[in-house]
Amino acid sequence: MSEQPPVLIVGAGALGKLWAARLSGSNPQFLYRPQHSAGMTRYQRLDLAGHSHHHAIPGSPTLELGCPPTAVLVTTKAMDARSALEPLINVLPPTVPVVLFQNGMGSQQAIASRWPDHPILAASTTEGANCPDRNTLVQAGRGETWLGGLTEAGKAIAASMAARLHTDDSPVHHAPDILYRLWQKLAVNAGINPYTAILACRNGDILQAPLFQGTIQPLCQEVSALMTAEGYPGDPTELEARIRQVATATANNLSSMRQDVMAERATEIDFINGFIVTQSIHHGLPVPVNQMLVAQVKQLTHQ
Ligand SMILES: NC(=O)c1ccc[n+]([C@@H]2O[C@H](COP(=O)([O-])OP(=O)(O)OC[C@H]3O[C@@H](n4cnc5c(N)ncnc54)[C@H](OP(=O)(O)O)[C@@H]3O)[C@@H](O)[C@H]2O)c1
Structure with a gap:
């Protein structure tokens, strides 16, 4: 060496x-x-x-x-x-x-x-x-x-x-302020990765799916309320627009969570939507959409 x-x-x-x-x-x-x-x-x-x-x-x-x-x-x-x-x-x-x-x-x-x-x-x-x-x-x-x-x-x-x-x-x-950078990436990942895993699809395909269309608004409200409680700017409309923009720009990509499910590996869900759930509980904020996404992704890989 x-x-x-x-x-x-x-x-x-x-x-x-x-x-x-x-x-x-x-x-x-x-x-x-x-x-x-x-x-x-x-x-x-x-x-x-x-x-x-x-x-x-x-x-x-x-x-x-x-x-x-x-x-x-x-x-x-x-x-x-x-x-x-x-x-x-x-x-x-x-x-x-x-x-x-x-x-x-x-x-x-x-x-x-x-x-x-x-x-x-x-x-x-x-x-x-x-x-x-x-x-x-x-x-x-x-x-x-x-x-x-x-x-x-x-x-x-x-x-x-x-x-x-x-x-x-x-x-x-x-x-x-690296934590703010991590928050910004986490917020977008939370609105793309679990949907691709549950729907077994590429990033762009989530946009037309009823599961995404029916839950993305409340999801963005949950994430934005938590970011605000943690002292960071959190705007649900802006977040939803960013999630849609990233899903469109990376339409053909397989998210890392989707790849992990395909390979039957544990996913990082506990550190994305799971982190949102744990932190929200500390702040007394309800997060039913994040909880549902965590539970469904965990079922896929028996985590
Ligand atoms: N890949 C990307 O493009 C990308 C982009 C942005 C962020 N990230 C993030 O970066 C991280 C790594 O991603 P990745 O795609 O590189 O994952 P990966 O391909 O699964 O690589 C992780 C590596 O860590 C090794 N490892 C696990 N436990 C270890 C230990 N105790 N000691 C030494 N090595 C250990 C694994 O070894 P085994 O193979 O033996 O399990 C594997 O080689 C993830 O958090 C991911 O979300 C990745």
């Missing part, structure tokens, strides 16, 4: 492979699940023009303590993020930034309150990538990333971390 201190990527899935390719000049290394053995992850990346690039990224199930990483990017699904960090974080030097890339909300706050003295940051990205098989990464769309600190130590280094990860092809911006 190279002498240069690595950038550690926890989660060698679609987003992890995308970042490993992007950081190929910064000695990226994967941290695998404990049951995996050390070795190279080799894959072919198909870029947006359909050109093929080959990557070989070293990885290990344990942190090489002799050479601590300069940063840790966590690219597991939301339900795995905290347990993936648990064996690592107490042996990491306390100054190493940890950047969380999970969709939805809830896992980021849990990690920040578990390790309040570490530089914990969160990112919200519009990048799109998927792995049709373990050895292939398909870049599905060009996107941008916003990054901001969750803990005080994270906030102090967020601007420099964003600059470090930024490239002209894949811009990374500093977002001083």
Whole structure:
């Protein structure tokens, strides 16, 4: 392995492979699940023009303590993020930034309150990538990333971390209020992902479905009331327009939740509509549409 201190990527899935390719000049290394053995992850990346690039990224199930990483990017699904960090974080030097890339909300706050003295940051990205098989990464769309600190130590280094990860092809911006960014993405995902999963369809197909037409208005009212209670701007009419616009612009896409259901994997519903339900209960706000969507998605995957 190279002498240069690595950038550690926890989660060698679609987003992890995308970042490993992007950081190929910064000695990226994967941290695998404990049951995996050390070795190279080799894959072919198909870029947006359909050109093929080959990557070989070293990885290990344990942190090489002799050479601590300069940063840790966590690219597991939301339900795995905290347990993936648990064996690592107490042996990491306390100054190493940890950047969380999970969709939805809830896992980021849990990690920040578990390790309040570490530089914990969160990112919200519009990048799109998927792995049709373990050895292939398909870049599905060009996107941008916003990054901001969750803990005080994270906030102090967020601007420099964003600059470090930024490239002209894949811009990374500093977002001083990253929670608001996460809220905005969560609100749109809450109005698209569960419908695609329940209706077994692509993003654009939800717009004509009676389930969507009959519940999108009250859903947007529930989400907007919660955002307002949490101190963020929440306007149900604007939110509904944004959901319709994103569903139209991504009409042919299969949402990640739909893909998880198709592959019989657990979905991130607990961190999207499930997060809305839990937070609303704290505020005493009724959320029957979100509760119905959570229950129906969970039935699909027996979660
Ligand atoms: N893909 C995208 O385009 C995209 C875009 C925006 C946001 N996101 C968000 O980014 C996150 C990751 O998405 P993804 O599509 O990359 O998911 P993914 O392809 O399922 O990758 C997750 C990876 O994490 C690994 N993992 C799980 N637990 C681990 C542990 N304890 N230690 C080490 N590795 C562990 C998994 O290993 P196994 O394969 O062994 O399970 C898998 O390789 C999600 O929250 C997603 O919503 C993704």
